[in-house]
Amino acid sequence: MVKNDKSQDKLNPNNQFNQHVSINKGQNYCVVSCSKHRMPDFIDVIDEMTIKGWEITSGITSDDGLVFQTLIKLSKN
Secondary structure, three states: OOOOOHHHHHHOOEEEOOOOEEEEEOOOEEEEEEEHHHHHHHHHHHHHHHHOOOEEOOOOEEEOOEEEEEEEOOOOO
16 A cells, blocks of 8 residues: 555545545545444535535445445546
8 A cells, every 4th residue: 555645645635524524535536434423424425425426336334433435426528
């Protein structure tokens, strides 16, 4: 696994969407994560991202008290 350097951070920022939900996002792929105790916040973020054109790629998963969801955004070319 490659650690992010500053150039990667500009291309793939880790966005703190709100106080409890984080998004590791590239141009066409992202992973949304949140504490399992903050599911309403997590659901709100996933809803907002799907409205903006992101598509859920697989089922939700969890590890160490966090839940994760992956999404993709297809190019319009």
